Amino acid sequence: MFRLEEITTFTGHNEAVWCVAWSPSGSLLASCSGDKTIRIWGKEDEKWVCKTVLTDGHSRTIRYISWSPCGQYLASASFDATVVIWSRKDGVFESIATLEGHENEVKAVNWSSSGSLIATCSRDKSVWIWEVTEDEEYECASVMSSHSQDVKHVTWHPHKEILASCSYDDTIKLYKEDNDDWTCFDTLTSHDSTVWKICFDQSGSRLASCGDDQTVKIWQEYVPGNEEGVLTKGNDSVWKCVCTLSGYHERSIYDICWNVETGHLVTACGDDAIRIFAEDSCSSKNEPKFNLVTTVTHAHAQDVNAVAWNPKIPTLLASCSDDTTIKLWRIIE
Amino acid sequence: MSLDNANPVVFQKTTEREILPEDEDNDVLDEIDDREVYDLIRSINDPEHPLTLEELNVVDHANVHVDNKKNKISISFTPTIPHCSMATLIGLSIRVKLLRALPPRFKVDVQISPGSHASEEAVNKQLADKERVAAALENSHLLKVVNECLTIREK
Numbered sequence: 001m002f003r004l005e006e007i008t009t010f011t012g013h014n015e016a017v018w019c020v021a022w023s024p025s026g027s028l029l030a031s032c033s034g035d036k037t038i039r040i041w042g043k044e045d046e047k048w049v050c051k052t053v054l055t056d057g058h059s060r061t062i063r064y065i066s067w068s069p070c071g072q073y074l075a076s077a078s079f080d081a082t083v084v085i086w087s088r089k090d091g092v093f094e095s096i097a098t099l100e101g102h103e104n105e106v107k108a109v110n111w112s113s114s115g116s117l118i119a120t121c122s123r124d125k126s127v128w129i130w131e132v133t134e135d136e137e138y139e140c141a142s143v144m145s146s147h148s149q150d151v152k153h154v155t156w157h158p159h160k161e162i163l164a165s166c167s168y169d170d171t172i173k174l175y176k177e178d179n180d181d182w183t184c185f186d187t188l189t190s191h192d193s194t195v196w197k198i199c200f201d202q203s204g205s206r207l208a209s210c211g212d213d214q215t216v217k218i219w220q221e222y223v224p225g226n227e228e229g230v231l232t233k234g235n236d237s238v239w240k241c242v243c244t245l246s247g248y249h250e251r252s253i254y255d256i257c258w259n260v261e262t263g264h265l266v267t268a269c270g271d272d273a274i275r276i277f278a279e280d281s282c283s284s285k286n287e288p289k290f291n292l293v294t295t296v297t298h299a300h301a302q303d304v305n306a307v308a309w310n311p312k313i314p315t316l317l318a319s320c321s322d323d324t325t326i327k328l329w330r331i332i333e
Numbered sequence: 334m335s336l337d338n339a340n341p342v343v344f345q346k347t348t349e350r351e352i353l354p355e356d357e358d359n360d361v362l363d364e365i366d367d368r369e370v371y372d373l374i375r376s377i378n379d380p381e382h383p384l385t386l387e388e389l390n391v392v393d394h395a396n397v398h399v400d401n402k403k404n405k406i407s408i409s410f411t412p413t414i415p416h417c418s419m420a421t422l423i424g425l426s427i428r429v430k431l432l433r434a435l436p437p438r439f440k441v442d443v444q445i446s447p448g449s450h451a452s453e454e455a456v457n458k459q460l461a462d463k464e465r466v467a468a469a470l471e472n473s474h475l476l477k478v479v480n481e482c483l484t485i486r487e488k
Binding site for chain 1: 437438440458461462463464465467468471
C-alpha cells in the first residue's frame with residue numbers, strides 16, 4: 001500500500017498561499033501568499049518553525065517564488081508587476097534588486113540550471129529573459145511575445161539552456177538562444193484550455209503539463225534523426241504528446257511536480273485533492289502508462305495551489321492552498 | 334456615455350421567501366439550498382440601470398443549482414443583450430457576492446446561459462480563472478464598481 005500521511009500544518013499566512021518552494025539543499029521551504037509576504041520555514045530541534053517573514057518586498061499578491069540553484073538567492077514574482085531578488089548572505093534575507101518591465105501581473109519566475117539566467121512571464125503575454133552578471137546586476141536579454149494570452153508559467157530545462165512556457169492561450173512553447181537572440185522553436189498544442197503548469201523530468205527529455213481541462217499530459221522529446229522516425233526541422237527537437245491522464249481530476253489542475261528520485265508525479269487540484277501517479281513498469285517511452293497510486297481527497301479545505309517534492313528527501317512533499325495553510329506529507333509504502 | 338441596452342425589459346420581482354416554522358427551530362439542520370443562494374444574488378444591482386439582476390431577468394431561480402453535499406454551486410446568468418459589454422462585470426459581481434457570503438468550502442461556478450452572449454466562451458473562461466479574478470479584485474477601481482453593484486439600494 002502506498003499512502004500519504006500528514007506530518008504537520010503550517011499556519012501564519014492570512015490569505016491564500018499560492019506557491020511553496022524547497023531550497024536546493026531541501027532544508028528550507030519558502031511560501032508566498034496573497035497577504036504580500038514570503039515565509040521561510042525550517043527545522044529547529046526536529047520541529048518545523050517559521051524562521052523568517054519577508055515583508056515590504058511587494059505591494060500586491062506574491063504569486064510565485066523560486067530559489068537560485070546555489071540556494072543563496074530567492075526570486076519572487078508579484079501581481080505588482082515586479083520581481084524581487086532576495087539574497088541570503090549571512091543567513092539574513094535582504095532584497096538586492098527589483099526587476100521591472102512587465103506591464104502587469106508577473107505570474108512566475110525561474111532560474112536556469114547554471115543560475116546565470118532568469119525567466120519571467122506575465123499577464124501582458126510576454127516572456128522575459130534576464131542575464132545575471134557577476135556583480136549581481138540583472139539585465140534584460142530578450143522579450144518574447146509568442147503567446148497570444150496571459151502566460152501562466154515559465155520553467156527551464158534541468159541542464160540545457162532551453163526554456164518552456166505555458167499560457168491561457170492553451171499552448172506550451174519552447175525557446176532557445178539563436179544568434180544572440182531567443183526564439184520560440186516549438187509550440188505544443190493538445191490542451192483544450194488554460195495550461196497552468198509545466199515541468200521537466202530529471203532527464204529533461206520529458207515534460208508534464210496540467211490545466212483547466214482537468215487533464216495531465218506527458219510530452220516526449222524527439223531529437224533529429226530519432227529512431228522512431230518522427231519528423232524534425234533543422235537542428236531542433238520536436239515534442240509530442242504521448243500520454244493524457246483524464247478522468248482523474250474533478251476541477252482545474254494548478255500544479256504538477258516530478259519526483260527527482262522515484263519519477264512519481266504529484267498534482268495539486270481545485271477539487272482540494274492531492275494525487276500521485278506512478279509510471280507502469282511495462283510502460284514504454286513512446287506510449288507511457290501512468291497509474292494513480294494514491295489520492296488524498298480532502299488534503300486541504302480549499303483548492304490546492306501548489307505541490308513540491310523535497311529535492312533531497314524523496315518521501316517528503318509540501319503543499320499549499322487557498323485555505324491559507326501549508327502542509328508537509330510523508331509517503332508511506 | 335451611451336447605455337448598452339437603453340430600454341431593457343423589466344420583470345416582476347419574486348415574493349419574499351416564506352419563513353417556515355422549521356426555519357426558526359434551531360435544532361433543524363438548515364442546509365444551503367437553491368433559493369437561499371438565489372436570494373443572495375437577486376438583489377445585486379445592474380451596473381448601468383437602477384434595477385436589480387432579478388428585475389432584468391439576468392438571474393433567475395431556475396438557473397441556480399446548489400449541491401450542498403458536494404459543496405458545489407453553479408449559476409448561469411443571461412445578459413440582457415448578446416453584445417452586453419458588462420457581462421464580465423456582472424459575473425464578477427455574482428462571484429464576489431457569493432465569495433463573501435458563503436462558507437469557503439463551496440466551489441462556485443458562474444457562467445453565461447448557453448447561447449445568450451456573443452463572447453460567451455471568453456467571458457466564461459475569464460470568470461473561471463481564479464488567478465485573474467484574484468488580480469482583478471486587487472484593482473481598487475474595479476473593486477469600487479463591484480461594491481457599488483453589491484450595495485443594496487434603498488427604494
